[in-house]
Amino acid sequence: MGTITFNGKEIPFDEGDNIIEAAKKAGTEIPHYCYHPGLSIVAQCRMCLVEIEGARKLATACSTPCNNGMVVSSESPTVKEAVSGVQEFLLLNHPLDCPICDQAGECSLQEYSLKHAASDCRTDLNRRTYIDIDMGPSIKKNMNRCIHCTRCIRYCNEVGDIYEMVALQRGNNTEIVTVDDKPLMTAYSGGLADVCPVGSLTTKDFRFSKRVWYLRRNDSICDGCSKGCNITVSHEKNLVFRLEPRENQEINKWWMCDEGRYGFHFAQSPSRVLAPAVKGGGSMESAQWSEAGARFNDLVVGAQSIAVVASADITNEEADLLKSSLPKAELYSYSPSVDSSSEDKALDHLIRRKDKSPNLKGLEGRGYSAFSKFNPSKFNLVVYASGGKVRPPYGIAKLSETTVGLGVFLKEEVDGFDVILPGPSWLEKEGSFTNYDEINQHFGQAIRPIGLAKPMSVVLSKYLADSVWQAG
Amino acid sequence: MLIKRETGFLQRFYLLEVMKGLFITTKNWLFSKNITIQYPEQRRKYSPLFRGQHYIKTTNGVENCTACMLCPTVCPADCIHIEAGERADKEKFPVRFEIDILRCCFCGYCEEACPKDAIKLSGIYEMADYERRVYDKNFLLIQRGSK
Ligand code: SF4
Ligand code: SF4
Ligand code: SF4
Ligand code: SF4
Ligand code: FES
Numbered sequence: 281m282g283t284i285t286f287n288g289k290e291i292p293f294d295e296g297d298n299i300i301e302a303a304k305k306a307g308t309e310i311p312h313y314c315y316h317p318g319l320s321i322v323a324q325c326r327m328c329l330v331e332i333e334g335a336r337k338l339a340t341a342c343s344t345p346c347n348n349g350m351v352v353s354s355e356s357p358t359v360k361e362a363v364s365g366v367q368e369f370l371l372l373n374h375p376l377d378c379p380i381c382d383q384a385g386e387c388s389l390q391e392y393s394l395k396h397a398a399s400d401c402r403t404d405l406n407r408r409t410y411i412d413i414d415m416g417p418s419i420k421k422n423m424n425r426c427i428h429c430t431r432c433i434r435y436c437n438e439v440g441d442i443y444e445m446v447a448l449q450r451g452n453n454t455e456i457v458t459v460d461d462k463p464l465m466t467a468y469s470g471g472l473a474d475v476c477p478v479g480s481l482t483t484k485d486f487r488f489s490k491r492v493w494y495l496r497r498n499d500s501i502c503d504g505c506s507k508g509c510n511i512t513v514s515h516e517k518n519l520v521f522r523l524e525p526r527e528n529q530e531i532n533k534w535w536m537c538d539e540g541r542y543g544f545h546f547a548q549s550p551s552r553v554l555a556p557a558v559k560g561g562g563s564m565e566s567a568q569w570s571e572a573g574a575r576f577n578d579l580v581v582g583a584q585s586i587a588v589v590a591s592a593d594i595t596n597e598e599a600d601l602l603k604s605s606l607p608k609a610e611l612y613s614y615s616p617s618v619d620s621s622s623e624d625k626a627l628d629h630l631i632r633r634k635d636k637s638p639n640l641k642g643l644e645g646r647g648y649s650a651f652s653k654f655n656p657s658k659f660n661l662v663v664y665a666s667g668g669k670v671r672p673p674y675g676i677a678k679l680s681e682t683t684v685g686l687g688v689f690l691k692e693e694v695d696g697f698d699v700i701l702p703g704p705s706w707l708e709k710e711g712s713f714t715n716y717d718e719i720n721q722h723f724g725q726a727i728r729p730i731g732l733a734k735p736m737s738v739v740l741s742k743y744l745a746d747s748v749w750q751a752g
Numbered sequence: 753m754l755i756k757r758e759t760g761f762l763q764r765f766y767l768l769e770v771m772k773g774l775f776i777t778t779k780n781w782l783f784s785k786n787i788t789i790q791y792p793e794q795r796r797k798y799s800p801l802f803r804g805q806h807y808i809k810t811t812n813g814v815e816n817c818t819a820c821m822l823c824p825t826v827c828p829a830d831c832i833h834i835e836a837g838e839r840a841d842k843e844k845f846p847v848r849f850e851i852d853i854l855r856c857c858f859c860g861y862c863e864e865a866c867p868k869d870a871i872k873l874s875g876i877y878e879m880a881d882y883e884r885r886v887y888d889k890n891f892l893l894i895q896r897g898s899k
Contacts, residue, residue: 379820
């Protein structure tokens with residue numbers, strides 16, 4: 281701890297902070313491209329120049345750690361001139377094709393050009409152009425827009441643990457390529473689009489689907505595995521367009537994996553069951569909520585023995601609710617990749633976990649036993665609760681006399697069920713997941729339930745008779 | 753607000769006032785120039801700044817529009833609907849481009865916002881139709897006017 285004088289004001293800094301971080305905590309942004317708090321520091325874009333009293337030259341704020349008593353200025357005329365010069369150099373070769381660039385609206389180059397550069401262009405030289413190489417299934421490369429900050433290369437080396445990206449040539453002709461033009465093979469390739477400060481690396485998944493200024497953002501938790509990465513959900517008009525990682529130093533730092541990032545599409549898939557359905561003459565037929573709800577109640581009231589099988593992606597709140605509303609039922613949890621959380625382990629050096637469900641730990645803590653102990657022949661009625669991405673075990677509905685599905689199902693899975701009561705996926709509801717490390721994380725609702733889906737609390741309280749609730 | 757006006761002695765007879773009115777009518781009827789024209793044979797000249805029916809400008813048969821979504825962003829009536837896509841000869845182009853013309857208020861903001869000089873408001877003002885028209889891309893690509 282100590283203080284520096286920044287633009288005439290005393291500001292505190294923590295041990296190890298560079299000037300950018302100290303200024304950020306005091307609410308000032310020093311413009312920067314190559315610096316990213318999660319990556320090593322190379323000080324090569326020169327955008328973060330500041331003046332330090334006593335130093336002979338301007339210094340880069342990213343590579344200069346704070347020293348007690350340092351006097352720093354980011355607003356002096358010398359700094360302003362230098363920064364606007366750097367910005368002008370970066371624009372020398374920039375195509376400025378913002379109209380077709382997915383980054384537009386959240387692009388550092390746009391922002392800093394507006395704030396720190398002159399509005400006119402002093403060159404009529406031709407801009408360099410490249411033919412873009414294919415970077416694999418996840419990432420689209422547009423080399424013309426690159427500003428050579430090398431964040432992507434450092435991201436691959438330090439985060440993705442692959443060494444496949446390099447910078448060829450130098451100066452104006454620098455080109456960022458993959459080794460031998462091979463596609464990127466990492467489970468974290470989507471993060472390249474996050475670290476690239478401009479539109480040079482963007483995701484193919486989000487490409488051209490929405491301009492970013494239309495998007496509303498909500499904080500949430502990824503439901504892809506037991507890690508529970510913090511994410512931001514971007515959506516518009518009740519449609520989700522992308523997920524992005526949100527910083528949480530205790531869990532995912534700044535990152536998330538591709539599986540989680542692109543995994544939300546199931547919730548908007550055309551084959552999701554969006555209306556209640558009941559079994560009628562062999563196949564499932566859509567029904568009114570009142571009809572399906574009454575059928576559900578009849579089945580519960582008539583059953584001698586009930587089992588609740590919950591895929592481990594329902595929220596803790598839903599798990600509690602099932603437990604209290606069906607007091608006679610035996611409870612089981614289901615995760616596709618592990619039987620109990622003791623089998624869970626890290627899949628790689630960074631964040632991915634073996635357990636591909638977000639809340640197994642939470643269910644276990646609430647008395648749900650492992651799926652391997654589930655013996656379907658013991659029960660007249662199985663209530664299968666699905667919270668989203670975890671697909672129910674194949675043919676589960678055919679194992680016992682009657683089965684009710686509660687939550688998210690796909691059309692090809694409903695065979696054998698007696699009643700399906702559609703519920704919201706994790707994007708459409710509020711709740712909490714407990715991750716592998718026993719960290720309980722609350723998340724909010726991003727969009728309204730899709731179709732006729734109703735929250736589990738409404739379904740259970742509205743359609744189950746009071747006698748069922750009180751049976752315990 | 754109601755303002756009470758005093759009526760004079762002569763005015764209360766009305767006769768003089770009626771005569772005055774008839775005099776003005778007769779003067780206009782007999783001596784002034786016609787202000788109506790024989791539409792549609794005759795047409796008025798509008799200012800080149802007039803904002804009428806939209807079209808999308810093309811260059812060598814390819815639409816100028818690159819689906820940047822600036823016009824739907826700026827449109828106060830929220831009546832432009834675009835879906836972007838990619839094809840071999842054009843990195844980003846509008847797969848679907850629709851203007852819900854009955855909602856349009858002809859402010860011309862779309863034309864002003866367009867970085868590609870693509871969306872234009874022509875001088876055409878005869879837009880009556882028998883049904884609720886939504887202009888689709890094919891219709892908008894027909895070039896109208898020289899603006
Ligand atoms: S990288 Fe930024 S400045 Fe460059 S074209 Fe894309 S949005 Fe525009
Ligand atoms: S592609 Fe993006 S992240 Fe990589 S060097 Fe270029 S601008 Fe930086
Ligand atoms: S003229 Fe105005 S209201 Fe009409 S489409 Fe253009 S921006 Fe929208
Ligand atoms: S502003 Fe112009 S280029 Fe952009 S979407 Fe509208 S018509 Fe197309
Ligand atoms: S951020 Fe400091 S030099 Fe790039």
